[in-house]
Amino acid sequence: MNETRKFILIYGLALATCFLLLAWLDYQYALRTFTAEIYVVVLCVLFTAFGAWLGVKLSNRTVHEDFVRNGKAQKYLGISERESEVLVLLAEGCSNQEIAERLFISLSTVKTHLHKLYQKLDVARRTQAVQKAKELRLVP
Numbered sequence: 001m002n003e004t005r006k007f008i009l010i011y012g013l014a015l016a017t018c019f020l021l022l023a024w025l026d027y028q029y030a031l032r033t034f035t036a037e038i039y040v041v042v043l044c045v046l047f048t049a050f051g052a053w054l055g056v057k058l059s060n061r062t063v064h065e066d067f068v069r070n071g072k073a074q075k076y077l078g079i080s081e082r083e084s085e086v087l088v089l090l091a092e093g094c095s096n097q098e099i100a101e102r103l104f105i106s107l108s109t110v111k112t113h114l115h116k117l118y119q120k121l122d123v124a125r126r127t128q129a130v131q132k133a134k135e136l137r138l139v140p
Helices: 002-033 035-059 071-077 081-091 096-103 107-121 126-135
Strands: none
Touching (some): 096 107
16 A cells, blocks of 8 residues: 555656646746736736725725814804714714614604704705705814
């Protein structure tokens, strides 16, 4: 049994050596024949990798990094902290039900906060409230 394993090992090493030699010769031929194409492929791969890396880095940046809330406008308009939280979620596009769930308050409380916000911001609709809040830098 030991002889058989030795024979298989030697035969496998000989086949691997022949395969590597043929692959090396093929590589040498391809390198001489397709030099320009190989450089183009390498450049394409590098630029693609750089673009993917840059895209990941840029997409990981948060939009709110440099946002500073206008506390003076918030105080002047009389907007409470809870109303401010509702306004931020409104700007994120949350529905009344989603705002209620995220702030752990009832739906009628959300509607009350929104009604007060509309009055304080002097608007009639959600989109107007978000637009005015962004203009006043109350939300990012």
